[in-house]
Amino acid sequence: MSTVELTAVSRWYGNVVAVNDVTLTISPGVTGLLGPNGAGKTTVLHLMAGLLAPSQGTVTIDGKPAWRNPEMYRDLGLVTERESVPGFLTAWEFVLASAKLHKLPNPEEAARRALAIVELHDAQDRRISTYSKGMRQRTRVAAALVHDPTVLLLDEPFNGMDPRQRMHLMQLLHKMADEGRTILFSSHILEEVEQLSGTVQVIVAGRLAASGDYRHIRRLMTTRPHQFSITSSNDRLLATVLIGQPSVSGVSLERDAVQVQASDYGTFTRALAKLAREQDIRLTSVLPSDESLEMVFSYLVAT
Known part of the structure; x- marks a missing residue:
């Protein structure tokens, strides 16, 4: 089981402060990172994923720094908000390439398992350019799961999914959390967090505005x-x-x-x-x- 920790973390770009003195801990289970668009959620996820260096403070996964630590990616999967899936590939080719990049001992079996998890095995030989937005999103989730990570970070993962696809992904994330994985997903939609997560971190204007059990956060919102x-x-x-x-x-x-x-x-x-x-x-x-x-x-x- 893995734990992600941010301690007094700030990240700025010139005079723009994207994340301001955030301290939080993400433990095994499902945690929702909630906030309006532009609040700094993506920056927080990229700091956790080692894609950005903190301007101040520390970001660790199991006590090891996230920045400049390639070994961390053996245990971490990331689904970014922006699509970066080449449409000329099939889902099978894309997920298999991810498995090979991770140097898995049996990349074909890993790719087959990941595609089955997201229910894309029947469409895996079609080019991604022919997919709906929800199918493209599931392809990206499969690529992030192919190496069976213990930490999974998802940036607005439900964008473009229909209700059935959303429910399936929610069930999948719950199952993975029950297996002891640490899962963090961002959203600007309250209902998504309420259905999926009991623990919430609320980010507003780069600051941690509220943290804790979802019912406590909802109560604050209701009594305001x-x-x-x-x-x-x-x-x-x-x-x-x-x-x-x-x-x-x-x-x-x-x-x-x-x-x-x-x-x-x-x-x-x-x-x-x-x-x-x-x-x-x-x-x-x-x-x-x-x-x-x-x-x-x-x-x-x-x-």
């Missing part, structure tokens, strides 16, 4: 202040009765809706339904107006 846009059969009366609620920190009446700043999501939504019923107000829409990932993650940074 929320903004709602509400329409009803009597907006003026609704605005009046909401002003005095403990879970409401601000109300404004606009021409087509009531804008509400709620200090607690759960308490407010329960109170809203009760008040509407008591005042005989029919609610026609209740819409959160601040549900972008950037808003959620910005809140986590501030807490």
